[in-house]
Every structure is written in C-alpha cells, then in structure tokens.
Amino acid sequence: MAANQTVRRPKLHVGSYSINGFHLRNPYVIAWWSLVYPGFGHLALGSITKGVFLFLGELVINYMAHVNLAILYSFTGQCQMARSVLDTQWLFLYVGILVFSIYDSYRLAVEFNKLSVLADREYARITPMTLTATSINALVKRQPWVSAAWSVVLPGSGQLMLGENIRAIFLMVVAGGIIVQSHALQAIGLTFTGEFALAKAIIDWQWFLNIPSFYSFAIWQAYVATVEINKLFEIEQAQHLKSQFQSSNFPMPFN
Numbered sequence: 001m002a003a004n005q006t007v008r009r010p011k012l013h014v015g016s017y018s019i020n021g022f023h024l025r026n027p028y029v030i031a032w033w034s035l036v037y038p039g040f041g042h043l044a045l046g047s048i049t050k051g052v053f054l055f056l057g058e059l060v061i062n063y064m065a066h067v068n069l070a071i072l073y074s075f076t077g078q079c080q081m082a083r084s085v086l087d088t089q090w091l092f093l094y095v096g097i098l099v100f101s102i103y104d105s106y107r108l109a110v111e112f113n114k115l116s117v118l119a120d121r122e123y124a125r126i127t128p129m130t131l132t133a134t135s136i137n138a139l140v141k142r143q144p145w146v147s148a149a150w151s152v153v154l155p156g157s158g159q160l161m162l163g164e165n166i167r168a169i170f171l172m173v174v175a176g177g178i179i180v181q182s183h184a185l186q187a188i189g190l191t192f193t194g195e196f197a198l199a200k201a202i203i204d205w206q207w208f209l210n211i212p213s214f215y216s217f218a219i220w221q222a223y224v225a226t227v228e229i230n231k232l233f234e235i236e237q238a239q240h241l242k243s244q245f246q247s248s249n250f251p252m253p254f255n
Contacts, residue, residue: 011119012126012232016135017165020046022116023228027109033220034101036213041105044221045112048166054101055174059210061097065090068209125243126236137163139233147222155214158222162229171218178214182207 012021025045034041039055042048062068066085073082129138147158156171179185183202190199 007122007124009115009119009122010124011116011235012139014127014130014137014139014163016130016132016137018048018167019137019139019163019229020048021228021232022046022112022119023231024113024116025109027106027113030109031102031106033217034105035098037210037217038097038101040213040217041101042108043167043170043217044224045105045108047108048170050104052170054097058094058097058101059174061090061094062210063206065094066206067091067094068206072205072209123239125239126232128233128236135165137165139229139236141230141233142226144223144226144230147226148219151218151222152215155218158218159225162222162225164225167221171214175214175218178207178210182211184208184211 010021013019030041030044032041033044037055038058039051039053042051042054045051065087070082070086073079073085126139129136142162147161149158150161151158154172155175156168156173159165159168159171162168182204187199187203190196190202
C-alpha cells in the first residue's frame with residue numbers, strides 16, 4: 001500500500017523484497033494447508049514470521065518423532081514397524097503444534113477476510129512499485145500457469161518471479177535442503193539408468209515424504225498469488241485512470 005500513514009487499513013504493501021496484502025481466502029482451505037504441514041496456512045496468509053516458525057518447529061519435531069516413517073510403514077501394512085519407530089514423547093509435541101497451526105490459521109483467515117473487506121471500502125490508493133538502490137519491485141500482470149510451472153522446477157521459483165522474495169527464499173532454501181537430505185536427485189539418476197532397487201534403497205524416506213506436500217503448496221500458492229496480484233494491478237490502474245482522467249462532475253450510470 002502507499003506509504004501514506006493516514007491510511008488506516010492498507011490493502012497492499014509493495015516492499016523492496018516482498019509483496020504482501022489482503023485478499024479474500026477460504027478459511028477451510030487455509031486450515032487444510034495447515035493440516036498438510038503446519039506453517040503452510042500462515043505462509044499462504046502472508047503471516048511469514050509465524051509461518052516460518054511453525055514450519056521449522058514441525059520439521060524438527062516430525063524428524064525426531066519419525067512421523068513420516070510411521071506413515072510410510074502404515075500405508076505399506078507394516079503397522080508393528082510403524083509403532084516401533086514412533087517416538088511418543090516427540091509425537092505429543094507434533095500433535096500440539098499441528099492443532100494450534102490449524103486453529104490459528106483458520107482464525108487469522110476469518111479476521112483477514114474482514115480486514116480485506118474494510119480495506120476495499122476505504123479504497124485507499126495503491127503504490128504499484130518500489131524502486132531502491134538494490135531492488136525493483138512492482139505490480140505486473142503475469143500468467144498464473146507460468147508461476148505454477150516455475151514452482152514445479154523448484155519450489156519458490158514462482159514466488160521469486162512474482163517479487164515475493166522473502167517467501168521465495170525460504171521455500172527455495174528449505175526445498176533444496178529437503179531434496180538433498182532425501183537423496184531424491186540421486187534416486188532419479190539411478191532410476192533413469194534402470195537401477196530401481198538401488199534407487200529405492202538410497203532414498204531417505206523420512207525426508208522424502210516432505211517433498212509432495214512442499215511442491216504442492218509452492219505450486220498452489222504461486223498460482224493463487226499471481227491471480228490476486230493481477231486483480232490488484234487492475235484495481236490500481238482503475239484508481240489512476242479515475243483520478244487523472246475522469247471528471248468529478250461525470251454522471252456515473254450507477255450508484
């Protein structure tokens with residue numbers, strides 16, 4: 001939003017290293033992403049600091065409790081093995097952070113929807129770009145599928161293209177770490193050479209099972225963010241044209 005401090009409820013902030021703002025979201029969808037991985041719901045809402053804290057906390061607790069390994073063994077019918085690998089002391093912490101993440105992200109989504117409506121009613125001017133010595137960030141219309149496609153290549157790439165640099169760097173660094181720790185790239189190389197048994201043996205499943213949810217969130221968030229930025233671009237353009245070229249005496253055809 002504009003740097004004008006008299007604006008009570010800004011709709012958008014275009015910073016040197018981030019774009020963040022309010023738009024209507026389905027609270028159930030946000031809660032679902034928090035169920036998939038604590039912190040994802042908050043990251044989707046733009047509550048980056050809280051989202052990063054919850055995500056890293058869940059990552060550590062998940063690893064210590066061996067939750068992903070237990071899920072793998074359960075899905076393959078090895079229930080006794082699933083029970084043996086679980087660390088119940090860490091598991092209770094995992095349940096606590098999961099439940100809190102779902103509840104808090106749902107609550108924030110409801111509150112942010114109210115603030116979004118109030119910001120729309122205030123109709124405060126949007127500053128469409130920021131230009132500094134080290135960075136240029138601006139509202140630009142883009143194709144949503146292009147952002148999603150780059151997130152397929154590497155989670156965070158779509159967000160980086162949009163100018164959501166803080167969220168992008170976090171997603172890219174963590175995704176890279178998870179991919180390396182899981183030995184996924186080595187397994188892909190072995191698969192291409194036909195060494196399927198070795199590819200299966202080399203994978204660290206505790207880390208590997210984080211990849212599907214991570215990729216899915218990055219792709220979805222990049223697509224949604226592009227759609228919403230496109231809408232804000234049109235709103236800012238309408239504000240500019242109305243203030244510069246439309247006479248205040250023009251009789252509007254509707255109330």
